[in-house]
Amino acid sequence: MIPASLVERLERLRASAPGLRAYALVDGIQYEQHFGRALRRRWGTVHALFAGTEDEPLAEAGPWVIDVVQPDVGVVAPLDDLEEARPGVMWLFTTQDIESLVTTLQRKLNSKLPNGKIALIRFWDPRVFVPLFNALDMEGRRTYFGDVDEWHGLADGKRFHVSHHA
Template sequence: MIPSQLAERLERLRTSAPGLRAYALVDGYQYAQHFGHPLKRRWGAVAALFAGTEDEPLADAGPWVIDLAAPEAFAIASLAELEEARPSVMWLFADQELDALVATLQGKLNSRLPDGRVALVRFWDPRVFVPLFNALDSAGRQSYFGDVSEWHGLRNGKRFHVSHHA
């Protein structure tokens, strides 16, 4: 099961937004390091964010989106274990179907630097997410993170979330 406080939060939100879905955004490299095998399409509704991009050769090590309505309980429990052990899991609540969410998140993978170079933005890493969020102004936060109803993560042992719900 997803961490209990997140499950409770999702149920409260679903009273006013019944179409809200839960997803895990998982670092494939951290998953493989922790469990000794790559995260593959073994849990049903799973998508590698690097698939179909120029970074596709790194898809196994990159971020994966898992629809939490699809996997068995042991799979979700392994993600909760992974989150505690490594900076590797973000929990997302979104009203989008998996394919639409993947397209949305793929659009956030790269950012153009002032000198014209392109940089990969590791927003799925809680160590990067918080400083990125804090570096943006209100409009930037809404533009970058607003397509997802809520983002939840664990950083330095403390739970954080970004929400546009009251």
């Protein structure tokens, strides 16, 4: 389930943005190792971010977007447990539908380095998200994170969030 504090936050935000939706961004390998089963695509509710990309062979182990309102309870219910146990969950609030969000997030997967090489950016991992956010200036933060209303996660046992509502 989505943590109670985030449900409360989402409801407050919906007062001024009624179209706001909640999604979980889940590390597939962390999910599989923790629960002993892999995530599976469910049209319209559970999507692998690597699907349709050059990393598609790794889709099962990569990041997944889950509509926390729509899929069966067996997928969503244990996510707060996973978040507490492993760095495997981020929570996103956005007005985008799931297909648009997947496209938005796929554009963030790779970054060109100064030497011309391409690097995969593990923004779905709170251990990477926080240092990435801190390394960017305000304009970089708006550019990279601004197309999602809020990003929430747990790092070192502490809840954090990035919001353009604040």
